[in-house]
Amino acid sequence: MARELLGKVLVREVDGQTLWGRLVEVEAYLGPDDLAAHSKGGRRTARTEVMFGPAGHAYVYFTYGMHWCLNFVTREAGAPQAVLVRALEPGPGVGRCSGPGLVTRALKIDRALNGAPLQPPDLYVLDDGAPKSRIFVTPRVGVQGTGRWEKRLLRYVVDSPYLSRPLPKLLRPQSGSGF
DNA sequence: ACCGCGATGCCCT
């Protein structure tokens, strides 16, 4: 699902304006087995409840005292998996969205959208037919201390200047070309 | 370039 989402357009309609950006960086969180996931060990709390519901809804949580993070719930009810939106290539008039906290700031997303269906008019994903870019995979960001899970290649990106952190040199297209 | 750290509040034990 994370791979599928890359390159598609995330649209937010709010306050009479339409804000959008193209998905360039996402991470997969694989539920109870995944020690980096909020739903690790099947933890079902007020915060994680939305992830236990059906796919196609927004899971929005608050972190570090000031940031909201947007996820897409990706599996059937009872399978608490999600894809975290980490960076967008911003559309016209949209500010920098390189990092999960910046994505939600730029698209005016907060707890009011937690549990919302990913459908018009508030928040939805479009495929505008843009050509698909090559996908690169890396470890996830900010998941130290999760044992083998911190090394799993569950961050999916396309080569873009809008990533929250640049592609490792070894993965960069044209690396070693001589210039 | 990299590193350290403060802000700031909710969640979970």
Place this chain on the structure above:
DNA sequence: GGGCATCGCGGTA
């Protein structure tokens, strides 16, 4: 009460 799926700033190179 500790920690956090972060960010931006200011310091040192």
